[in-house]
Amino acid sequence: MQVLQQLLLLPLVAVLALAEDNLTDSKVGAPRCGASLHDLNKSLKIELNANANCVWQIQRDTNQTIRLIFSYFKFAPSSSCEAESIKIYDGPSTNASLLGQVCNDTDAVPVLQSSSNSLTFLITTNSVPFTRNFFVFYYYFSPETNIENCGGQLTGPNGTFTSPSYPAAYPAFTYCVWHIQTPKNTKINLEFKDFFLELDQNCQFDFTAVYDGLTTNTGLIGKICGRAQPTFESSSNAMTVALSTDYANSYRGFAAQYTSSALPGHVEPDAFLTCSSDTMRIVLSKAYLASLGYNETHPQLNDPSCSPVITDSVIFSFPLGSCGTIKKDEGSSITYTNIVSLSASGGIITRQNSVQIIAKCKMENNSTLEVMYITKNNVIQDITAAGQYNVNMSFYESDSFSRTVQQSPYYVDLNQTLFAQVSLDSADPNLLVFVDTCIASPQADFGSLTYDLIRSGCSKDDTVVSYPPLEHYGRFKFNAFRFLRSFPSVYLQCEVLICDSNTTNSRCTQGCISRQKRTVSSYRWKTSTIMGPIRLKRDLRSADHSESLTKADAEETPNLHQYSFYGLSFLVLLSNIVIVVAVILKYHKRQPGYGYHKLQS
Template sequence: MQALRQLLLLPLVAALALAEDNSIESMAGFCCHCSSAGVPHCGASLHEPNKPLRIELKANANCIWQIQRNTNQTIRLIFSYFKFAPSSSCDTESIKIYDGPSTNSPLLGQVCNNTDAVPVLQSSSDSLTFVITTNSVAFTRNFFVFYYFFSPETKIENCGGQLTGPNGTITSPYYPAPYPEFTYCVWHIQTARNSKIKLQFQDLFLELDKNCQFDFTAIYDGPTTNTGLIGKVCGRAQPTFESSSNVMTVVLSTDYANSYRGFSAQYTSVLLPGPVKPDTLLTCSSDSMKIVLSKSYLASLGYNETNLQLNDPSCSPFVTDSVIFSFPLDSCGTIKKDDGQSITYTNIISLSATGNIITRQKSIQIIVKCKMENNSTLEVVYVTKNNIIQNTTAVGRYNVSMSFYDSGSFSRPVLQSPYYVDLNQTLFAQVSLRSTDPNLLVFVDTCTASPQPDFGSLTYDLIRSGCSKDDTVVTYPPLEHYGRFKFNAFRFLRSFPSVYLQCDILICDSNNANSRCTEGCISRQKRAISSYMWKTNTVVGPIRLKRDLRAADHSGKSNT
């Protein structure tokens, strides 16, 4: 009887498994995507909160798509599939993406035939524009693009993060329950220097498409998602990936339909044979650049601390267990470069034999760059075939703070918190940049007030795009490393117990006469033309009415 029951159950189990597989296989033609995607002829103006675009272009096309949002959200644009004409170059065929309403807006990025990534771009304004240009070669180009609006403050549990242990597990949000729509998660994995990373998917169940255009997991051979794509997977599989170094990046991207249970993957570190890779550490701050070199690494190349020098040979290292160069950004022969979107400080450590020693060692240079951006730290090592060139770039942050002052002389900061004020009292605010680089300007681009410390939906603009939005706001001209303005305590204080102030700060090279910091107030139409070198924001508060302070005093006395 038991054997008969098992024989009867077997066809049922097989049928269920087959139904699950067939449901996956049928997704490639699922109409939920096809009907809304369509085939736009050449460009469009788009206002929907999300939309997939299946684009097919011939030769000599120059098509513009403009995406405009109406809500206080960010636009995320994903090029999940692109096929240009074979052998085309970036000069003749490309997709260019602009952060604004036109091609005069700042360039966010470019996609072309040699793009080794799944490009994902986000707006900092209320619109995005992308242009597809094709050359004269007779060939049908195909692209799949989708975008959606999202709120950056919305957090999804178990979505991305930093993993630094020798091994670990990554799962999609809510696994094994279905993952949420419009998910974009990034995991950064870093193991020991002399190792590589093996990533094994124990379970993968994403929407199936032969080009993985809708929901996909992308794996990158490095610390970022800009290049080094190892693979992109979807559907049902258990693939394995390996990095070439000790860093790997894993991405999960989903659209608006057909959510499944996602994935579970395990990574392990694999020890690399041979000597330990160059042990060099670079850190950057507003004030200085610090380079730490391992003595053992120098010795393996046949050098020691006496063989090292910076661009300015008079700058000597401090020697302990390591060789340490630490110097201000504007000294030791450091070269500053303004590339239009960031400020980079570069120096070179040269290694050369001294005395009468005859050596067969290569001439070595360690090129170090501090790129000042509002981003995470990034280190890159590059070894040439003929000479060893270790090119280490660290992304730094300028040290910016904001305080209230008791008068327009800006000599005495307000130290107490909360800051109790009278209604319509004039408040003086100063943004301060701490940096050894004297040729920098600070510009207060936008300042918003809110009764909520997380700056939710209820906000009030004091300054927007350098323009005063409140009648009482007065901005001061840029002065060295300071941005200053004043305003009167406003109506929020009548209705809410506390008010916070958040300002977007731009930092520019003062030698650039046409930088955003020198333009002052600009209209929204002109804003896209301007560029800045570095952007951050800072928050100060809370501000409270003095009547609340008096009420607190009376309450305290009645309790004594």
């Protein structure tokens, strides 16, 4: 019966996909070579011939950003990226910074996101006679909007995951990414136990893309849609799965399972890097050094005085700002780089290559992903890891910020002044902390009901006072607010920006900036922290009174409950009798010839 239902569904899905395809054609309504687009979302089916040079500009007066997806592209065969490409710019013209490029060599489904409310893309073709086909759609969205169970990090030898809302229909305008990483020297086997996405020959509308590795920029294994139960296999212990949906025709999505198995005959030397908020740690096994022709006496950092700890491995562990580490502000991240040099000691002439291991700690926005890059010729080993700064938020008893509030929940009086501090745990002294946004909510998951205290560095509550940025600390105070009148608990969530103090006119020193005036990449690193609950002291007194019941009171409680039950039952019975009598009287009153009538004068 289930098979029959699926067979009956397929024509319906095909008809709906065809209907959307026709709808897309009718929605284009713009010049085939370029357009100015102002819709909240739009799909474009583009056909171009030789010698095209067409610009599409997307812009709208909104505080949202743009997600642009090239779900299908077909250039002229064997065309080079220099001759034919799609270039995407992060702004209202081609003079803006280049966000990305799509061409024949692109081994991915390009998904790009603007940093503001405008975006431009340019399609260029060469002189070869050929009909090029592209399908692209975009939509505006708020980056802070989170979809439940949408993407995440999956570790361990096996696991399962599903599309959002499964087995119910997945939401529109969804983009979820799952990064899967299994133990070292294993490969990943991915199986979709159930799979039902919108059907389309080229998977242009809703699709799932599977990548061999931990990025969505390259290594595409396959793009799938419709009804299927496909399986995929990685070449290493890393795989990425992305789900993208458009505005119409949602189905139940998928349920996936992954397992891992050992790579046959593969032995990989141990060399890895870990980054924390204040420390870089490089580990090189003796076997790995031996595979390069060196031993444990050869490795040294930029600063040779920083010596390693030698056990079965050579371990360098040092604060981020020490041992010759070079810090670089890269706009959306801060990178700390050190180099492990391997060279034969002494003045003996050798035919060995001098090997450098370049270790980079990239402190990115909410990223904990660690990746190691090793070149095949073993001349330069490039190890990169991304980490997070450790931040925490606490309440303090006074504006001296010397004693933290230890109690939880934190019981306060209405209009009492509360002192909050966000602290950064880092060995780098040249960092500033800036409290960009703080919201309050009676819900721990910060649902639809929220109250702004600070937004874009601007006080949204009359009682909020922000203190000037101080090394590793962001501070502000406010009065207990009206949410506490109506709700038993209130939680606080703050978005924190971290800037390099050596950068002139950084976002951390600019203070209040309205959203209209915010600049591209106005912060260097961003995270959020949550604190609470906050409660009124009257609730504390109520709780203390409830706990002060004597043992005798406790013993009488069951009897009181029993009497209350009998009394309530009697009231219910009496109410039912009154209702029945009222219905009977009303019925008899409506019978002809009965009841009371007003006499004519």
